[in-house]
Amino acid sequence: MISSPSVEPPDQPAAPLRLPQELVASTAFLLGRLGYACKGRAVEEFEVLGFSPYHYSVLALLSEGERETQATIADALGVDRSQLVGLLDSLEERGMIERRRDPHDRRRHVVSLTAAGKKQLAKFRSLIKRLDEDIVAPLDPESRETLHELLLRIASHHDPRFAAASVGSG
Amino acid sequence: MISSPSVEPPDQPAAPLRLPQELVASTAFLLGRLGYACKGRAVEEFEVLGFSPYHYSVLALLSEGERETQATIADALGVDRSQLVGLLDSLEERGMIERRRDPHDRRRHVVSLTAAGKKQLAKFRSLIKRLDEDIVAPLDPESRETLHELLLRIASHHDPRFAAASVGSG
DNA sequence: TATTGTTATACTCTATAACTATA
DNA sequence: TATAGTTATAGAGTATAACAATA
Numbered sequence: 001m002i003s004s005p006s007v008e009p010p011d012q013p014a015a016p017l018r019l020p021q022e023l024v025a026s027t028a029f030l031l032g033r034l035g036y037a038c039k040g041r042a043v044e045e046f047e048v049l050g051f052s053p054y055h056y057s058v059l060a061l062l063s064e065g066e067r068e069t070q071a072t073i074a075d076a077l078g079v080d081r082s083q084l085v086g087l088l089d090s091l092e093e094r095g096m097i098e099r100r101r102d103p104h105d106r107r108r109h110v111v112s113l114t115a116a117g118k119k120q121l122a123k124f125r126s127l128i129k130r131l132d133e134d135i136v137a138p139l140d141p142e143s144r145e146t147l148h149e150l151l152l153r154i155a156s157h158h159d160p161r162f163a164a165a166s167v168g169s170g
Numbered sequence: 171m172i173s174s175p176s177v178e179p180p181d182q183p184a185a186p187l188r189l190p191q192e193l194v195a196s197t198a199f200l201l202g203r204l205g206y207a208c209k210g211r212a213v214e215e216f217e218v219l220g221f222s223p224y225h226y227s228v229l230a231l232l233s234e235g236e237r238e239t240q241a242t243i244a245d246a247l248g249v250d251r252s253q254l255v256g257l258l259d260s261l262e263e264r265g266m267i268e269r270r271r272d273p274h275d276r277r278r279h280v281v282s283l284t285a286a287g288k289k290q291l292a293k294f295r296s297l298i299k300r301l302d303e304d305i306v307a308p309l310d311p312e313s314r315e316t317l318h319e320l321l322l323r324i325a326s327h328h329d330p331r332f333a334a335a336s337v338g339s340g
Numbered sequence: 341t342a343t344t345g346t347t348a349t350a351c352t353c354t355a356t357a358a359c360t361a362t363a
Numbered sequence: 364t365a366t367a368g369t370t371a372t373a374g375a376g377t378a379t380a381a382c383a384a385t386a
Contacts (some may be wrong), residue, residue: 017246019331020230027314028208028301030321030332032223035205037328038198053202060190070368076187080355085369107362107367131198138327139320144197147320150313151200157308158207161189162200240345250378255346277344277385347382352375359370 038135045127054079054087056124059117062097066112069102073111076161096120208305215297224249224257226294229287232267236282239272243281246331266290 023029042053057077067073070088074081088111091097096117102108113121136144156162193199212223227247237243244254258281261267266287272278283291306314326332 017242017331018333019246020227020234022230022233022295022298023227024322024325024332024334025318026298026302027318027321028212028298028305030318030325031201031205031305032209032212033205033329033332034321034325035201035203035208038205039202042198042202057190057193060192063192064190071366072187076189081367082356082369082371083354105363105367109368125192128192128196128198132196135198135201135328136324138323143320146316147324148195148197148200150309150317150320151197151204152194153308154306154317155194155200155204158305159203161187162194162203163188164194241343251344252346252348252379253377275344275386279345341386343386344384345382346384347380349378349380351378353377355372355374357370357372360368361366362368363364363366 038131041135042128042131045131046124049123049127051120051124052087055091056121056128058084058087058091059096059113059121059124062111062113063118063121066110068110069108070111078159078161091117094120208301211305212298212301215301216294219293219297221290221294222257225261226291226298228254228257228261229266229283229291229294232281232283233288233291236280238280239278240281248329248331261287264290 039053046052046056054077058073061067061073061076070084071081073088074084077084079087088097088099092099094116096114098112098114099109100112102110136147139147152162152164156164209223216222216226224247228243231237231243231246240254240258241251243258244251247254249257258267258269262269264286266284268282268284269279270282272280306317309317322332322334326334
C-alpha cells in the first residue's frame with residue numbers, strides 16, 4: 001500500500017503541511033518559533049564543543065571586565081544565581097575563569113576571565129558568527145541590518161538590559 | 171544598611187545590569203531571547219483563560235478545514251503526535267472540537283471544529299492581537315510590517331511550513 | 341508487518357527553597 | 364538579621380518508547 005496521503009481526489013486545496021495563515025500572520029508567533037529554533041540550533045552547536053550558550057554568555061560578559069560578585073553576573077545575564085554556580089564551576093574546572101574571594105567581604109567571589117577563557121571565547125565568537133550568518137542567510141546585508149535594529153529596539157523596550165551602551169547619559 | 175550596589179566610587183563605568191555588547195550584536199541571540207519572552211508572555215495570557223498557545227494553534231488550523239487524521243495536525247503544527255492527544259482531549263472535553271472515526275479506516279480520527287470552538291477561537295484572536303501589538307509597541311506601522319516580512323522570510327527559508335499560501339504553483 | 345492513536349516512562353530544564361559562611 | 368554563594372528538591376515540559384486496535 002502506498003503511504004501517500006492523497007489517494008482520493010483533493011476536494012479542497014488544503015496543504016496538510018502548512019501552518020495556519022493567522023499564526024504566520026502573528027509577529028509574536030513568528031518570534032516565538034524562530035527564537036525556539038535559534039536557541040535549539042545554538043545549544044546543538046555549543047554542545048559539540050562541550051559547552052552551552054550560557055557558557056558563552058558568561059565569558060562574553062567577563063571579557064568586558066571582571067565582576068565583583070557572582071550575583072551581578074547572574075542579574076546581568078538574567079539567569080538564576082543558583083544556576084550560575086554550575087556554569088562557573090564547569091568554566092573554572094576547565095581553567096577558563098577564576099574565582100577569587102574578596103578579602104574585604106569573604107562571602108563574595110570576584111570572577112574574572114583567564115587566558116584560556118579568552119582563547120575559548122574566540123572560538124565561541126566564530127561559532128556565533130557562523131550561526132548568525134546561517135540564520136539570516138536569505139536576507140541581503142541591508143535587510144540584515146534592518147532586522148537587527150528592529151529586534152534590538154523591541155528587546156530594549158521590554159528589557160533595559162538590552163539598551164545599547166549610551167554615551168554620556170550617565 | 172542601604173542595598174545600593176555602588177557604595178564605592180565607580181572606577182570603571184561598567185554598568186552591571188547590561189548585557190554584553192557582543193551578545194546584543196548577535197541576531198541569533200536577540201531572536202532567542204525575544205522568542206523566549208514572547209512564548210512566556212503567550213503562555214501566561216492563555217493560562218488565564220485556562221488554555222495554552224497550543225490550543226489556539228489547533229483551533230486556528232482546524233478553522234481552515236477539518237483534518238482527516240490527527241497526524242496531519244501534529245505534523246503541520248510541528249508537535250509530537252503523542253503530545254497532540256492531550257491537546258485534543260482537553261479541547262474535546264470542552265466541546266470545541268469533534269473526533270469522528272473514519273468509517274473507511276477505523277484507525278483514523280477526522281477532527282473538526284465545533285461552534286463552541288469557533289467562538290473560543292474568536293477570543294484567542296483578540297488575545298493574540300493584543301499580544302502582537304504589545305510586543306511591537308515601540309515600532310511604527312511601517313516598521314512593524316518590515317519586521318514581520320523579514321521574520322517570515324527567514325522562517326520560511328528554514329521551515330517550509332511557514333511558506334505563504336502560494337497561488338497556482340500546485 | 342505497518343500505521344493510527346494512545347499511554348507510560350524517562351530525561352532535561354528550571355524554579356524554589358533550604359543550607360553555610362560570612363557580615 | 365541579612366547577604367553571597369551553594370546545594371537539594373520538586374515541578375513543568377518534552378522526547379522516547381512501549382502498547383492496543385486496525386489495516
